[in-house]
Amino acid sequence: MSRSKNLNSSPPAKSRVIQVCLFLGRLFLLGVVTLVLLIGVAWAFGALWFDFPFSALRRPLAAAFGLGALAALAFELGAIDPSLPFAELRRLSYIDYRARDADDDPTFSSLIRKGLPGIP
Numbered sequence: 001m002s003r004s005k006n007l008n009s010s011p012p013a014k015s016r017v018i019q020v021c022l023f024l025g026r027l028f029l030l031g032v033v034t035l036v037l038l039i040g041v042a043w044a045f046g047a048l049w050f051d052f053p054f055s056a057l058r059r060p061l062a063a064a065f066g067l068g069a070l071a072a073l074a075f076e077l078g079a080i081d082p083s084l085p086f087a088e089l090r091r092l093s094y095i096d097y098r099a100r101d102a103d104d105d106p107t108f109s110s111l112i113r114k115g116l117p118g119i120p
Helices: 016-049 054-058 067-076 086-092 096-101 108-113
Strands: none
Touching: 067 086, 096 108
């Protein structure tokens, strides 16, 4: 009797856990590659065709988050002292220069508030 080879036989199958791990690893790698490509394409389109104002990233947080509009609304609602016009009140309340001058001073908090409207 001759032995016939079974053509349907295959090498032993990998365990199910190894197959799932390999699948998840490939899926993760595909996700990372896709993300890198998407970021690269977005950067290329942004750099080539759009004039993104990078100086906007250097604006103060108040301007970036629209806190000037919030202050104007508070002024209109009477939550801020209406004895001065809003533009004048805003100009007098600007403390950036005072904060830079008093940077290392131990009384920093009181120095930047000195002379502000509504604060003695």
